[in-house]
Amino acid sequence: MRPPGGAPGPPPPAGDRGLRVAVIGGGPGGLYAAALLKRLDPRRDVTVWERNAPDDTFGFGVVLSDETLGGIAHADPVVHAALQEEFVRWDGIDIVHRGHHQSSGGHGFAALGRRRLLEILHRRCASLGVRLLFSTPAPSAAELAGTHDLVIAADGVHSATRAAHADVFGPRITSHRCRYIWLSAGFAFSAFRFEIAETEHGVMQLHGYPYAADASTVIVEMREEVWRDAGFDRLDERESAARCAKIFAEALDGRPLRGNSSAWTAFRTVVNDRWSHGRTVLLGDAAHTAHFSIGSGTKLAVEDALALAACVGEHPDLPAALAAYESERRPVVESTQRAAAASLRWFEDLGRHLGQPPRQFAFNLLTRSRRVTHANLRLRDAAFTDTVEREFGCPPGTPPMFTPFRLRGLTLRNRVVVSPMDMYSAEDGLPGDFHLVHLGARALGGAGLVMTEMVCVSPEGRITPGCTGLYTDAHTAAWRRVTDFVHGQAPGTAVGIQLGHSGGKGSTRRMWEGMDQPLEHGNWPLTAASALPYLPGVGQTPRELDAAGLDAVREQFAAATRRAVESGFDLLELHCAHGYLLSGFLSPLTNRRTDAYGGSLRARLRFPLEVFDTVREIWPDDRPMTVRLSATDWADGGTTAEDAVAFARAFAEHGADAVDVSTGQVVAGERPEYGRSYQTPFADRIRAETGVPVVAVGAISSWDDVNSILLAGRADLCAVGRPHLYDPQWTLHAAAEQGYRGEGAVWPPPYRAGSRTPPTGRTDAPRPRLGLTAPGPPPPGR
Numbered sequence: 001m002r003p004p005g006g007a008p009g010p011p012p013p014a015g016d017r018g019l020r021v022a023v024i025g026g027g028p029g030g031l032y033a034a035a036l037l038k039r040l041d042p043r044r045d046v047t048v049w050e051r052n053a054p055d056d057t058f059g060f061g062v063v064l065s066d067e068t069l070g071g072i073a074h075a076d077p078v079v080h081a082a083l084q085e086e087f088v089r090w091d092g093i094d095i096v097h098r099g100h101h102q103s104s105g106g107h108g109f110a111a112l113g114r115r116r117l118l119e120i121l122h123r124r125c126a127s128l129g130v131r132l133l134f135s136t137p138a139p140s141a142a143e144l145a146g147t148h149d150l151v152i153a154a155d156g157v158h159s160a161t162r163a164a165h166a167d168v169f170g171p172r173i174t175s176h177r178c179r180y181i182w183l184s185a186g187f188a189f190s191a192f193r194f195e196i197a198e199t200e201h202g203v204m205q206l207h208g209y210p211y212a213a214d215a216s217t218v219i220v221e222m223r224e225e226v227w228r229d230a231g232f233d234r235l236d237e238r239e240s241a242a243r244c245a246k247i248f249a250e251a252l253d254g255r256p257l258r259g260n261s262s263a264w265t266a267f268r269t270v271v272n273d274r275w276s277h278g279r280t281v282l283l284g285d286a287a288h289t290a291h292f293s294i295g296s297g298t299k300l301a302v303e304d305a306l307a308l309a310a311c312v313g314e315h316p317d318l319p320a321a322l323a324a325y326e327s328e329r330r331p332v333v334e335s336t337q338r339a340a341a342a343s344l345r346w347f348e349d350l351g352r353h354l355g356q357p358p359r360q361f362a363f364n365l366l367t368r369s370r371r372v373t374h375a376n377l378r379l380r381d382a383a384f385t386d387t388v389e390r391e392f393g394c395p396p397g398t399p400p401m402f403t404p405f406r407l408r409g410l411t412l413r414n415r416v417v418v419s420p421m422d423m424y425s426a427e428d429g430l431p432g433d434f435h436l437v438h439l440g441a442r443a444l445g446g447a448g449l450v451m452t453e454m455v456c457v458s459p460e461g462r463i464t465p466g467c468t469g470l471y472t473d474a475h476t477a478a479w480r481r482v483t484d485f486v487h488g489q490a491p492g493t494a495v496g497i498q499l500g501h502s503g504g505k506g507s508t509r510r511m512w513e514g515m516d517q518p519l520e521h522g523n524w525p526l527t528a529a530s531a532l533p534y535l536p537g538v539g540q541t542p543r544e545l546d547a548a549g550l551d552a553v554r555e556q557f558a559a560a561t562r563r564a565v566e567s568g569f570d571l572l573e574l575h576c577a578h579g580y581l582l583s584g585f586l587s588p589l590t591n592r593r594t595d596a597y598g599g600s601l602r603a604r605l606r607f608p609l610e611v612f613d614t615v616r617e618i619w620p621d622d623r624p625m626t627v628r629l630s631a632t633d634w635a636d637g638g639t640t641a642e643d644a645v646a647f648a649r650a651f652a653e654h655g656a657d658a659v660d661v662s663t664g665q666v667v668a669g670e671r672p673e674y675g676r677s678y679q680t681p682f683a684d685r686i687r688a689e690t691g692v693p694v695v696a697v698g699a700i701s702s703w704d705d706v707n708s709i710l711l712a713g714r715a716d717l718c719a720v721g722r723p724h725l726y727d728p729q730w731t732l733h734a735a736a737e738q739g740y741r742g743e744g745a746v747w748p749p750p751y752r753a754g755s756r757t758p759p760t761g762r763t764d765a766p767r768p769r770l771g772l773t774a775p776g777p778p779p780p781g782r
Contacts, residue, residue, distance in 0.1 A: 018041050018042075018043030018044035018045065019037070019041070019044045019045070019149040019150055019312070020044070020045045020147070020148040020149050020150070021034070021037055021044055021045065021046040021047070021148060021149065021150045021151075021152065022047055022049070022138070022144040022147075022148040022150070022151045022152070023046065023047065023048040023049065023151075023152045023154060024049055024138040024141065024144070024151065024152065024153050024154060024155045024161060025048075025049070025050065025138070025153070025154035025155040025156060025284075025286075026048050026049070026050025026052070026118075026132065026134070027118075027154060027156065027284065027285075027301065028062070028114075028117055028118065028121060028284075028298050028301055028302055029154045029283050029284035029285075029298070029301025029302060029304055029305050030048060030050075030152060030154030030283065030284070030301075030305075031048060031118070031121035031122065031124075031125055032079070032121055032301075032302050032305040032306075033152055033154065033283060033304070033305035033308055033309060034046045034047075034048050034125055034130045034152075035076065035079070035121060035124045035125045035128055035130060036075055036076060036305060036306065036309035037309050037312065038125070038128040038129060038130050039076060039128055040309055040312075040313050041313070042128070042129065045131075046125075046129075046130045046131065047130070047131040047132075047133065048125065048130060048131070048132050048133065049133050049136050049137070049138030049139075050132070050133065050134050050135075050136065051135065051136065051137045051138070052134070052135065053134055053135050054118075054122060054132075054134045055115070057114050057115045057118055057260075058114075058182075058260060058261055059114050059182050059217070059260070060113065060114060060182060060183075060184040060211060060215065060216075060217040060260065061111045061112070061113060061114065061209060061210070061211025061212075061215070061216070061217035062111060062112060062113070062114045062117050062211070062298045063109055063110070063111045063209065063211075063295040063298075063299070064083075064110055064111070064298065064299055064302070065110075065295075065299055066108060066110070068299050068302055068303055069083070069110065071302075071303065071306045072302065072306070075306055075309070075310075076124070078124060078127075079120060079121070079124050082120045082123075082124070083112065083117075083120065086112040086113075086116050086117075086120070087110040087111065087112050088110070088111050088112065088188065088210045088211055088212060088213065089108075089109065089110050090109055090190065090191055090192070090209075090210065091105050091106055091107050091108050091109065091191075092104065092105045092107065092190065092191030092192065093105075093107055093191055093192045093193075093194070093366065094189075094190075094191045094192070094193045094194070095193075095194045095195075095361070095362040095365055095366075096193070096194070096195040096196065096250075096251065097195075097196045097354070097358055097361050097362070098196070098198075098354070098358065100358035102358060102359060102361075102362035102384075103191065103384075104362065104366060104377070104380070104381045104384045105380065105381045105384075106379070106380030106381045107192070107380055109192060109209065111209060111210065111211040111217075112211055112212070113211050113212055113215065114298075116212075117298075138155070140160075140161075140164060141153055141161040141164065141165070141280045142164070142165075142280075144280075145278060145279045145280055148279065149279060149318065150279055150281070150312070150318060151279050151280040151281070152280075152281055152283050152308070153280055153281065153282050153283065153286050154283045154284050154286060154301070155286050156284070156285045156286060157268060157270060157285040157286070157289055159282070159285070159286035161280065161282070161286060162270075162272065162282060162286050162287075165277050165280070168274060168277040169272045169273065169274050169275070169277060169282065170272060170273030170274060171270060171271070171272050171273075172270075172271045172272075172273075173268050173269070173270050173271075174268065174269045174271075175266045175267070175268050176266055176267045176268070176269065176291075176344060176348065177223055177224055177266075177348050178221050178222060178223055178224065178266065178267065178344075178347065178348055179221070179222060179223075179224055179227040179232070179264045179265065179266055180219055180220065180221035180222075180264070180265065180266075180267065180292075181219070181220055181240055181244070181259070181262050181263065181264045181265075182217065182218075182219055182259075182260075182262050183217075183218045183219070183220065183241050183244060183257040183258065183259055183262055184215055184216065184217060184218060184257065184258050184259075184260065185208070185215070185216045185218050185252055185255060185256075185257055185258075186214060186215060186255060186256070186258070187214060187215070187216060187253075187255060188210035188212065188213055188214060188215065188216055189208050189209060189210045189216045190210075191209075192207075192208070192209045193206065193207075193208040193209070193251060194206070194207060194208075194365060195208075195248060195250075195251045196350065196354070197247050197248060198354065199226075199230065199247065201226050201229040201230040202222065202223060202225065202226030202229065202230075202351070203222065203223070203226065203350050203351045203354070204220060204221070204222040204226065204230075204247060205220070205221050205222065205347060205350060206218060206219070206220055206221075206244075206248045206251055207219040207221065207292075207293065208251065218244075218248075218252075218257055219292065220244045220247075220248070221347060223348065224266070227264065230243075232264060233264070237259040237261075237262050237263065238259070240259070240262070240264065241256070241257040241258055241259050241262070242256070242257075244257055245257040267289075267291055267292070267344065268289060269289055269290075269291070269337065269340075269341070269344075270285065270286075270287070270288055270289040271288060271337070272287055272288065274326075275287050275322075275325070275326045275329075275330070276322040276323075276325075276326060279318060281308065281322050281325065283301065283304045283305065283308060284297075284300065284301030284304055284305075285297060285301065287304070287333075288300065288333045288337060289337075290333075290336050290337050290339075290340035291340040291341070291343055291344040293340070293343045293344060293347055293369075294336070294339055294340050294343050294369050294371070296336055296340060300333060300336060303329070303332070304325075304329055307325055307328050307329050308321075308325045311324040311325040311328065312325075338673075338675040338676075338678075339369040339370060339371045340369065341673075342368060342369050342370055342681070343368050343369040345681060346364075346365070346368035346369075347368075349685070352684075352685065352688040352689065353365075353688065353713075355688075356713055357391060359384075359387055359388045359391050360388060360391065360392070360711070360712065360713050362384075362388075363377070363385075363388045363711055363712055364712040364713060364714070367708050367711075367712050370676055370677055370705075370708070373704045373705065373707075373708045374399075374400070374704055374707035374708040374711055375704040375707070376704075388711055389711065392710070392711055395742070397739075397740065397742070398740065398742055398744065399703070399707050399738050399740055400415070400706075400707045400710040400711045401414055401415050401416060401703060401706045401707050401710060401718070401734065401744075402414045402415075402735065402740055402742060402744025402745055403415065403710075403744065404448075404744065405448070405693075405716055405717060407571070407624035407626075407657045407658060407693070408621075408622055408623060408624040408657055409622030409623065409624075410494055410570055410571060410622075410623060410624050412448035412449050412494055412717070413448050413492045413493075413743060413744050413745075413746075414446070414447070414448040414731065414744040414745060415448060415706065415710055415716070415717050415718060416446070416447045416448050416449075416706065416717075416718060416720060416730075416731045416734075417447060417448065417449045417450075417451060417695060417717050417718065417719040417720065418439075418442045418445075418447045418449070418450040418451055418719070418720065418721075418724050419451060419697055419719035419720060419721035419724070420451040420452060420453050420454060420498045420573070420575075420628075420719075421453055421721050421724075421725070422453045422454060422463065422467065422511070423435065423438060423453055423466070423468075424464050424466035424467060424510040424511055424512075425438075425466055426466055426467060426468040426469070427466075428459075428469075429456065429459065429462065429467065429468055429469025429470075429471065429472070429475055430468070430469075430472075430474055430475060430478055431468045431475070431478045431479060431482065432478070435452075435468065435478075435482060436481060436482055436485060439452065439482050439486065439495070440482070440485045440486060440489065440490075441728040442724055442728050443485075443486040443489070443490035443493045443495065444489065444490050444728070444729070444748050444751070445724070445727075445728045445729040445730060445731055445732055446493075446729065446730075446731035446732035446735065446745045446746070446747070447493065447720075447724070447730075447731045448493065448494065448717075448731075448744075449493070449494045449495070449496055449570075449571065449717070450486065450493060450494070450495050450496070451495075451496045451497075451498055451573065451719070452468070452479075452482075452495075452496070452497045452498055453467070453468060453498065454467070454468075454498050454499075454500040454575050454580070455468050455469060455470045455479075455497055455498060455499055455500070455560070455564075456468065456469045456470070456471075456500060456501060456502065457469070457470065457471060457499055457500070457501050457553075457556040457557050457559070457560040458471055458501065458556045459471065459524070460506065460507075460524045460525065460526070460527070461500070461501035461502050461503075461506065461556065461581070462502055462506055462507075463502040463505060463506050463508060463580075464506075464508055464509060464510045464511075465510070465519070465522065466510045467502075470497070470499070470560045470563045470564060470567070471556070471559065471560060471563075475563065476563045476566050476567050479497070479563075479564075479567035479568075479569070480566070480567045480568055482495070482567075483495050483567055483568035483569055483570075484568065487568070489748065490748065492743075492746060494570040494571060495569055495570055495571075496569060496570060496571035496572065496573055496626075497564050497567070497569040497571070497572055497573070498572075498573040498574075498575050498628065499557060499560050499561065499564065499572060499573070499574060499575060499615070500574070500575030500580050500581070500582070501553060501556070501557075501575075501580060501581035501582070502526075502580050502581065503526070503527065503528040503529070503542065503579070503580050503581030503582075503583075503584045504526050504527075504528035504532065504533065504534050504539075504540075504541075504542035504579070504581075504584060504590070505534045505539075505578075505579050505580055506524070506526050507519055507523045507524050507525075507526055507540055508539070516534065516535055516539065516668075517535075517538070517539075518538065518539055518540055523540065525540075525542075525543065526540050526541075526542035526543065527542050527543050527544075527545050527549055527553075527581075528542035528543075528544065528545065528581060528584050528590070529544070529545065529581070529584040529585040529590055529591045529592075529593060529597070529598070529607075530544050530584070530590060530591055530592040530593055530598070531543060531544045532590055532592065534579060534667075534668060535668050536668075544593070550597075550607060550610075553581065553611070554610060554611055554614050557574075557611050557614060557615055558614050558615065558618055561614075561615045561618040561619055562618055564619070565618070565619065565620060569623075570623060571623060571624050571625070571626065572615065572619050572623065572624075572625050572626075573625070573626040573627065573628055573660060574608075574611065574612055574615060574625065574626070574627050574628070575628050576608050576627055576628060576629055576630075576647075576651075577628040577629050577630040577660075577662045577665070577666075578628075578630055578662065578664070578665035578666065579630070579665050579666040579667065582607070582608040582611060583629075583630055583666060584666075585597060585598075585604055585605075585606075585607045585608050586604050586605065586608060586629075586630075586639060586643075586647060587604075587630070587633055587638055587639050587666050587667075588604070588637060588638060588639070589633055589635060589637055589638045589639075589666060589667050590666060590667065591604050601643060601646055601647075605646075605647060605650050609650060609651070609654055612625075612627065612651060612654055612655075612656070613654055613655075616654065616655045624657035624658065625655065625656055625657055626656060626657060626658045626659065626660050626695065627648075627651045627656045627659055627660065628659075628660040628661075628662055629644060629647055629648060629651075629659060629660070629661060629662065630644075630662055630663050630664055630665065630666050631644035631661050631662070631663050631679070631682035631683075631685075631686065632644065632663045632664065632682065633663075633664060633666040633667055633670060634663060634664045634670035634671050634672045634673070635666070635667050635669055635670045635671070638666065638667065639666070641682060641685055644661075644682060644685075644686060645685060645686055645689045645690060648661075648686045648690050648692055648694075649689075649690045649692070652690060652691075652692040656692065657693065658692065658693040658694060658695055658716065658717070659683075659686055659690075659692055659693075659694050659695070660694075660695040660697065660719065661679065661682050661683035661686055661694050661695065661696060661697065661715075662679060662697050662698060663679050663682060663698065674699070675699065676699050676700075676701065676705065677696070677698065677699055677700050677705055677709065678698055678699055679696065679697060679698030679699070680696045680698065680700070680709055680714050680715065681714075683695070683696040683697075683714060683715045684696075684713075684714040684715065687713070687714070687715065687716070693716040693717070694715050694716055694717075695715065695716070695717040695718070695719050696709055696714060696715035696717070696718050696719065697718070697719040697720075697721070700718050700719070700720055701720075701722070701723050702723075703734035703737070703738065705718075706718040706720070706734075729751075731745060732745055732747055732751075732755070733757075736755060736756060736757050737757060741755070
């Protein structure tokens with residue numbers, strides 16, 4: 001008996017037949033996969049099941065990138081030509097915020113109506129011989145796999161296929177904090193338009209773009225609580241469209257909005273551990289989603305189809321093809337999802353940025369996903385970028401990273417910090433020649449501030465036997481040797497010390513010998529906020545500090561601070577992050593105390609603030625003090641972003657001049673969301689909500705990232721770690737690569753001969769002057 005929905009019967013006997021392919025879902029991704037698979041091998045029997053009628057569609061406009069269109073042009077010129085005839089193109093972005101209208105050009109968009117896109121793909125599939133079954137629910141993927149060689153599940157964000165085999169695909173679905181609705185306007189915006197409305201109920205935003213000569217997509221979005229307070233939860237589609245048109249009447253020039261089975265929804269991010277199961281493979285939104293604010297859903301689905309069709313043709317068997325498809329696409333998708341997540345969160349927290357100057361706000365919005373950067377935006381629209389730089393305070397020809405920054409009596413000549421990095425190369429806490437050369441080289445390399453690694457305040461406060469300390473006269477003299485070198489040989493570079501105590505994460509091996517693993521011999525006893533081992537069953541269980549122990553630790557920090565003054569450091573940072581002693585008091589995961597130092601947030605802050613006050617009283621008043629915090633534990637029940645804001649505000653009230661915002665390393669079971677500049681949003685939030693200057697850190701790997709972060713107002717300084725291990729002269733090379741030769745990046749006299757980027761190849765070859773085309777007719781009069 002034939003499966004329901006008109007599915008083909010069992011495959012014919014094996015031989016020279018092509019693959020039998022079933023596609024569940026007739027959206028752009030499923031249709032394009034069907035067309036490509038059939039075009040690449042006409043012997044293939046390809047069927048698409050679509051539960052809706054051919055002229056049913058949801059949503060309005062679809063945006064495709066030039067990159068995606070290039071892939072389509074190469075794979076199927078017929079489809080590409082049809083798309084080219086339909087596209088509306090524009091290159092501008094308009095941002096309207098508090099009565100200010102900012103415009104930026106050079107961005108390059110192409111869009112068409114979703115219905116027209118589907119019609120083009122329907123025609124292409126029909127011309128190639130793909131069987132299209134409309135108004136026909138598909139059989140289950142398991143049933144289709146019994147009669148087909150390949151089953152493509154392109155059944156969308158609510159994929160029944162994914163749900164039926166969740167034990168294999170391992171889906172993780174996250175709902176987000178905003179509600180949005182897709183609507184349409186009967187005219188074409190002249191550019192991509194973002195408009196912010198600050199209403200009595202809260203902030204609402206419009207995302208609009210043209211998709212035809214007489215039509216635009218309009219998405220209205222707001223936080224869930226704003227949506228409810230405004231009463232949208234009680235309005236139907238028509239009422240919602242009318243209300244949105246009234247709120248954004250200026251953007252719409254008083255014209256109405258219409259829906260198309262439009263409903264308010266919360267965006268859901270879909271991630272799957274696996275994309276294939278036997279003969280079945282997920283494609284498009286069934287496999288992954290990325291927030292609409294970077295215009296990626298259809299783009300990703302079409303690119304999936306391109307990759308899947310190519311991999312099926314390139315590999316002799318299906319398992320290899322599906323593995324290759326996932327291997328090729330997953331890194332691209334994950335990168336897109338990281339960018340989309342950054343964009344999504346930016347809009348969720350839009351209210352935090354509204355107080356920025358209008359042009360900085362616009363720059364912040366444009367660079368929110370980290371895919372558009374300062375350098376990239378300069379290529380697109382140099383005039384706009386120049387204006388933002390001038391308002392930031394950049395002198396002509398000066399990149400943002402080379403502007404000075406003042407903390408108390410210390411003026412840093414640029415915004416680059418060499419991040420504290422443990423070297424594990426000391427003997428009995430004593431910094432030696434290695435530290436002189438290591439820190440000296442980076443000071444000569446041009447950074448505004450060079451930080452030591454965490455310098456421990458006692459022998460038992462070390463992480464490993466190779467960690468530096470500041471608890472003997474010999475230590476003081478050794479550090480003085482370092483600061484004297486920096487001040488003498490790299491004038492204008494400041495050098496800072498980070499003081500800390502390992503707490504329950506001490507008495508372990510050097511990083512390259514087994515990070516966080518206990519010593520094989522020579523262990524010392526540990527103390528911490530609570531008697532909890534960092535690695536249960538592996539590491540040592542520390543003793544909970546009693547009153548005498550707390551007093552002793554305070555005095556150790558006090559003594560180390562006096563030595564830091566004698567050592568000549570310009571700045572002192574108190575390490576309250578990464579699960580070390582003071583961090584252990586802050587996190588509810590590592591502080592289980594029942595006395596005055598545990599429980600509430602205020603109580604958990606008490607001892608770190610006591611230590612800070614002790615240090616601040618000793619540290620010279622004209623020299624700045626900073627605090628490093630873990631702004632999240634990346635673990636359930638741990639420090640939240642809201643907690644981090646409260647911590648930062650408390651330290652600022654006690655005299656901290658800046659907060660160095662890191663994350664994690666507090667508990668072993670953390671699950672960080674790694675990615676480029678992934679910790680910067682935490683710094684951004686602390687800066688926006690407290691007004692205290694912040695240092696951003698964490699996978700900031702390029703000078704372009706530094707410029708982007710600073711110009712968007714996300715941080716005041718950027719701490720760069722691993723790139724400074726790769727290149728001690730990273731800051732000076734950044735200046736050379738940007739053509740900057742000002743006071744923010746001064747080359748030491750012995751190095752000035754190398755201050756220009758060396759040539760990499762021959763540059764004196766003659767340029768070609770004539771082509772090899774046949775000569776044309778002589779010009780008139782000859």
